[in-house]
Amino acid sequence: MMVKLYLWGKLNLLPKIKILYLFLCLIIFSNANSESYVKAGESLIWDSENKNYTANGDVEFSNDKFIAFADKMIAFYIEENDEEIFTIVELFENVVIEFKDEIFKGNYAIYTREDNIIKLTGEVSIKSPTRLLTGNELIADIDNNKRILNSANKESLVEVLLENNAND
Amino acid sequence: MxxxxxxxxxxxxxxxxxxxxxxxxxxxxxxxxxxxxxxxISVENFSSIVLSKSGITKIGSEKLNKIDENRIYLEGESYLENKEYKIYGKNISINLLDEISSSSDPVKVINSMGTLNAKGFKNLDYDGKIIFMGKVEFVTKN
Known part of the structure; x- marks a missing residue:
């Protein structure tokens, strides 16, 4: 009788522990995903009057969408529900943005959180595992998974097939 | 006579x-x-409040040294706290007249966006700007 009760209790308890474990995992996972960071090698200026942060020297910016590297960054924020949220991120000089398996490069980039669009200008390139494209302007629509590459003239728009694709 | x-x-x-x-x-x-x-001239385990452009700022330190009428030096573990930020550092100089505080020692800042670590700072309270020097890491919640 005691063994039966023990087993009955154990069987009832196990699913609850499993659910609790899954629930805790979900909380930890969601928190980890919502964290982003800014790293600067030289300085970071917080301008509370103009509501922005300016980072200088080997800047690294990361959010839940991408990781960006540049020489300088200005990130504008708004206050929402007693919290500050980055709305526009501008990147200057030697801009490299890593988004999933793609790498975008340019001289200047601007990211707007509202529409999740990254716009790069200057000597722009987009590199994926299979191809490399270069131009003067790149608009990367993250939500709709669209890439628009513009060029000033025909010569500046180049498409290069990378080795992975060439072997196929 | x-x-x-x-x-x-x-x-x-x-x-x-x-x-x-x-x-x-x-x-x-x-x-x-x-x-x-x-x-x-000096007070140990000091805490007080300062009224500046950003409002009331609570300051505290292991030891406060008064340099002159307008300048104080927070020696050892020190902090500056107001409604916008909490700055925890060491050896912080404060100029009450110019509303400037600074330190060249490592500093930790907590604000409504996240937590920041830097090698030093200069707080231009009058301009509403804080310059964090050296390698800076700012972990944000969004």
Whole structure:
């Protein structure tokens, strides 16, 4: 009788522990995903009057969408529900943005959180595992998974097939 | 004749005594002022509030050194707290007139966006700007 009760209790308890474990995992996972960071090698200026942060020297910016590297960054924020949220991120000089398996490069980039669009200008390139494209302007629509590459003239728009694709 | 001479001598003695008393008074004044100001120069385990452009800022440190009327130096573990941020650092200089605080020691800042670590800072409170120097890492919640 005691063994039966023990087993009955154990069987009832196990699913609850499993659910609790899954629930805790979900909380930890969601928190980890919502964290982003800014790293600067030289300085970071917080301008509370103009509501922005300016980072200088080997800047690294990361959010839940991408990781960006540049020489300088200005990130504008708004206050929402007693919290500050980055709305526009501008990147200057030697801009490299890593988004999933793609790498975008340019001289200047601007990211707007509202529409999740990254716009790069200057000597722009987009590199994926299979191809490399270069131009003067790149608009990367993250939500709709669209890439628009513009060029000033025909010569500046180049498409290069990378080795992975060439072997196929 | 003798009476007149005695009166003169007495007057001279009184004047000399008064002069001596005044001299003693002056000498006594100096050490008193020094002791008084020395007491105000440094305070241990200090905390206070400062009213600036960004509102009321609470300051505290292991030891406060008053440099002059407008400048104070927070020696050892120190902090500045107001409604916008909490700055925890070491050896922070504050200029009350220019509303500038700074430190070249590592600093940790907590604001409504996240937590920041830097090698030093300069807080231009009047301009609403804080410059964090050296390698900076700012972990944000969004």
């Amino acid at each position: 003798t009476n007149k001479l005695n009166k003169k001598i007495i007057n001279i003695i009184i004047i000399i005594i008064l002069g001596l008393q005044f001299f003693i008074y002056l000498i006594n004044q100096k050490p008193f002022t020094e002791n008084f100001s020395q007491k105000r």
